[in-house]
Amino acid sequence: MTKEEVLERLVGAYTAYFNIRRDTELNGLPVAMDAEYHVRNEQYVLSREAKLWEAENDEYAFVVVLEELDPENLRAYYDAVLKEGMSRVDPRANHMHTDITMLVLADRIQPEAAAALKKLKYSKSFLFTLRGWAQFRAAALEVSTGQTYANGLGKAVLKELGRHLSV
Numbered sequence: 001m002t003k004e005e006v007l008e009r010l011v012g013a014y015t016a017y018f019n020i021r022r023d024t025e026l027n028g029l030p031v032a033m034d035a036e037y038h039v040r041n042e043q044y045v046l047s048r049e050a051k052l053w054e055a056e057n058d059e060y061a062f063v064v065v066l067e068e069l070d071p072e073n074l075r076a077y078y079d080a081v082l083k084e085g086m087s088r089v090d091p092r093a094n095h096m097h098t099d100i101t102m103l104v105l106a107d108r109i110q111p112e113a114a115a116a117l118k119k120l121k122y123s124k125s126f127l128f129t130l131r132g133w134a135q136f137r138a139a140a141l142e143v144s145t146g147q148t149y150a151n152g153l154g155k156a157v158l159k160e161l162g163r164h165l166s167v
Helices: 003-015 071-088 111-119 155-165
Strands: 019-026 029-044 051-069 095-109 123-125 133-142 147-150
Touching: 003 019, 003 029, 003 051, 003 095, 003 155, 019 071, 029 071, 051 071, 051 111, 071 095, 071 111, 071 133, 095 111, 095 155, 111 133, 111 147, 133 155, 147 155
Parallel strands: 051 095, 095 133
Antiparallel strands: 019 029, 029 051, 123 133, 133 147
């Protein structure tokens, strides 16, 4: 399977739940897919005016397609994705959490880049978590070998990726 075929499967899978933009740029870096997901949950008694609780969750996912992932372009994309994702976070009263996700599809991933990707992390709480938090998830797929890499939170991204790519 090629990077483009993997990307098309992801677009198909994400289209049902995410608002998708194709072929965008972040700080001059090309991004193959930029996706947004918003969900609001609430519990009420008898009528909608008698709310017990409500919570809103968001995800901003960025899919990057590269020939080769090296430590330099990994850092550049990490900085660009994190900056853009955090600019979209709105820690409103009912905000629970926001995931900022970066998925890299590459023909080759340098071992140094794989090690650096595993160490990437970022989280921020808003008003001592009363207004929720934001966290960064990163994953990469070396398409030529099928090898995957992820940071701690990105392991869930790999699980989703596996589901979308299995036929």
